[in-house]
Amino acid sequence: MKQPLRIALAGVGTVGAGVIKLLGANRDIIERRAGRPLAVMAISARDRQRESGVSLSAIDWVDDPLAHAKRDDVDAVVEVIGGEDGVALALARETLKRGKALVTANKAMIAHHGLELAACAEKSGAAFKYEAAVAGGIPVIKGLREGAAANEISRVYGILNGTCNYILTTMESEGRNFAEALGEAQAKGFAEADPSFDIDGVDTAHKLAILASLAFGTRLDFPTIAVTGVRHVTAADIAEAQALGFRVRLVGLAEAGPEGLFQRVHPCLVPADHPLANVAGSLNAVVAEGNYVGRLFFEGHGAGEGPTASAVVADLIDIARDEYGPAFAMPVDKLVTLAPAPGGIRRGRAYLRFTVADRPGVLAEITAAMRDAGVSIESMIQRSAQATGAVLLVMVTHIGAEHCVTDALVRLKGSPNMLRPPMLMHILDV
């Protein structure tokens, strides 16, 4: 039996405690698969007193996470502190610089600093792994980096945030409005007290940037992702989408093509027979389309103690086995830069919801704006005036350039007939 892989754990929150529990509970099978034991030598956390639910007495406790990187008795550092920079980034840099392996679940840090860290890992020969950063327990980093590696991948997309998916599917199944569903998600621990990173789509965008880099062999490009969250999705949107044969999902979508790199996070209408339509609750799912493999679909738990710990320890096992290589599937200097695809030239169908005054001429104003912007309407539903006097008008457009739809909305901006801002959602026809 080889020497143990000696691990330091920075952060003993949900994920860190999960890693310790998992390493204890599955010790035998892990040791057989890894070819050697995985031993936690040291831990650090902001609050020593916090109840982690696991016994830490046999492990060396240190106050300064950066000390992990400097220990001679540590081969691999697990960073589950979080935050795009600060202590997490300092620890990641120091760990890799000293040639120690780094395992992290920190998508924000990778989205912002992933290439710098990968270059640092290349220089020192260290492993840099982050399966837990995207889609939790689903081995989708590995699926793209290795499983689909023979393919030119043209598109990768998915449901990457369990909080949003829980909210949207609860609205769908229970007829709740957004605020109620968010409250339920918070009560059940599926949403943070401050849920903005999740519901505004930023978390999904972090993950999408990572998937796109792996899928296309391109440099990480988080800043150019167009991000819209789910705050403005109403119960009426969910119901009308269902009536039209769709489900509403927050989808991160990236495409590489002659126009460049297209990356968007947006609530989408997903046809009911699409695999993403069946992804319910807090599950995550990823689709990748390769030119030889066709469509690959992965689904599982994207967050939580167990699934995230599973991904972290899978990375540690790869390291223990000495089966690892460049973090973004190839050396950083082989990643290409694709210009962001110009907005609006992408073609597709769109869903539009208007909340308008119940008076003559409103429909004529809207349809004229559509016509003048070159938008062709595939189907339309008008619901009779509500108690408030507002009329709900829902349209699905034919396939067309996306800028036409946004042009139409610009034409309607400021119209006194619009009682609420119109809602635009793209339709996932892929």
Next chain:
Amino acid sequence: MKQPLRIALAGVGTVGAGVIKLLGANRDIIERRAGRPLAVMAISARDRQRESGVSLSAIDWVDDPLAHAKRDDVDAVVEVIGGEDGVALALARETLKRGKALVTANKAMIAHHGLELAACAEKSGAAFKYEAAVAGGIPVIKGLREGAAANEISRVYGILNGTCNYILTTMESEGRNFAEALGEAQAKGFAEADPSFDIDGVDTAHKLAILASLAFGTRLDFPTIAVTGVRHVTAADIAEAQALGFRVRLVGLAEAGPEGLFQRVHPCLVPADHPLANVAGSLNAVVAEGNYVGRLFFEGHGAGEGPTASAVVADLIDIARDEYGPAFAMPVDKLVTLAPAPGGIRRGRAYLRFTVADRPGVLAEITAAMRDAGVSIESMIQRSAQATGAVLLVMVTHIGAEHCVTDALVRLKGSPNMLRPPMLMHILDV
């Protein structure tokens, strides 16, 4: 840039030709991901004249596949000849013995000789990889060997044969009977002229044995798999299952527990809201349940030139990257032997279809047999006498020990009221 990985290809049928096409079409991205070029040095095939659709003029053609293993200018041999022994096995042994990497899509050979080959690879330090052998382009070997490696896996199951799934879902969507659907599958190239390996479940069993070994850390155990194919599934079964809220799928299922190793290939009733119910046409899908990750679901194309070539080349890229290890996730001597779980003690619901004579006392005979065997009935449908005078009787049992249901059928054996042998399908309540 490192030296090319030098490849010999044994077999230039659909998969072999696909590998050559893929290596040409995706040369740039593969070289970036693999860190070096992948170069085909030599090929062999039974019939040189066969139109493979690719240009082979620049590649050295040899008559004897075994010569690949002996060449000094070859690092990796791709075996896509097929067959559980014969030339394929001789080539695999010789390749690994000489320390060269072996990549194969040959599930029959692995199911029968995988442990011998893995031991041979360990001895010489060679890579032995077979992603294409199970579920084609879906990286499920990697998903179990690495992605879910941190977990105790209690159950792995899936739709592993595209031919059967095409037949069953065509019967479902088109109302065809089995023979018609098989004929369509053959006409479209989804079924062989002699389809027995597929439709009798043997191909699924080969794949299941491999998945079970990876999932549970157990020795391959193909001979003890209970195998039933899809020949006896009727249009009526499909329709009645649908009426009851189920789809019929050929499922390979393996479980490890205190009773031992349970492995079965069987047409199953899958609840309509289960992920496997949405797997249509020739797609494959695999579910693995880990104690930390929960349920993982993988879906994609399980066969055909492109997906299979994608998996073969993914293996070659892993080898080029030097990212490989024990073929069954751990050294062969670490794999444990689980006794086959005794048949019948597993608990579940079952679907039973009787085709009986339209005369008094038949229902009493059947229900008495059920009662005497300890089977409790959850729901029952009787369809009025058909033109033939036969009555269709369909039952779903409550959860109970499976041996009770088979006991009941034994009691009814030989009854003159049974116009056709009863059909038993288990219900996938997992």
